[in-house]
Amino acid sequence: MxxxxxxxxxxxxxxxxxxxxxxxxxxxxxxxxxxxxxxxxxxxxxxxxxxxNVSLQEKIWTWAQRHTLLLKRGSAALGFAVITGAGLMLVEGLMAESDAVDATVLSQDMPLDSLLEPHFSRVLHE
CATH class of the missing domain: 1.10.287 (Helix Hairpins)
Structure with missing residues (x-):
């Protein structure tokens, strides 16, 4: 059927x-x-x-197929590595920025009440 x-x-x-x-x-x-x-x-x-016997044309075709596949896989791996590296750099930049804010806060003699103000972070960025 x-x-x-x-x-x-x-x-x-x-x-x-x-x-x-x-x-x-x-x-x-x-x-x-x-x-x-x-x-x-x-x-x-x-x-x-x-x-x-395998002809030369078939040998070349087989070689090209294998290496084209390896090139595609290698390109995918390289793309993944670049994206991962860019993500890590972005995360590292964000961590460095938060570390700078922490260092600024800790290096100044401010009362605890000033840290709780709603616009406190704007003053740090200026």
């Missing part, structure tokens, strides 16, 4: 994947036989392909 989400030409693989992923439905003996046959055929094609 074809499922509504199956695309054109994807019926059999999607149907088999759905059966195998469903813990309550076991594949029928006919389906198991077809799976074993398909696996044996895939292994035969793989071994045949592995025995062939």
């Amino acid at each position: 074809k499922h509504a989400n199956d695309g054109q030409g994807e019926h059999f693989p999607v149907h088999i994947a759905r059966i195998l992923n469903n813990p309550h439905s076991e594949p029928s003996p006919r389906q198991m036989a077809r799976l074993k046959t398909a696996r044996a055929e895939a292994m035969r094609r793989f071994e045949q392909r592995a025995a062939e």
Whole structure:
């Protein structure tokens, strides 16, 4: 039976994947036989392909795919490091500013009542 989400030409693989992923439905003996046959055929094609010499174009293509992927991952890691560094610099700047305010407050001889005034922090920034 074809499922509504199956695309054109994807019926059999999607149907088999759905059966195998469903813990309550076991594949029928006919389906198991077809799976074993398909696996044996895939292994035969793989071994045949592995025995062939790889062309220079395929070697270059494989190399480019691997290194392009590494370049993408490296760029993502570098971007993450830059964002993290900028965040740390911002946090450090905010901490330094609060430390400066604390040092200013502690270095002056002010009565405790003046610290509780509503506009006290404005006077420190001026």
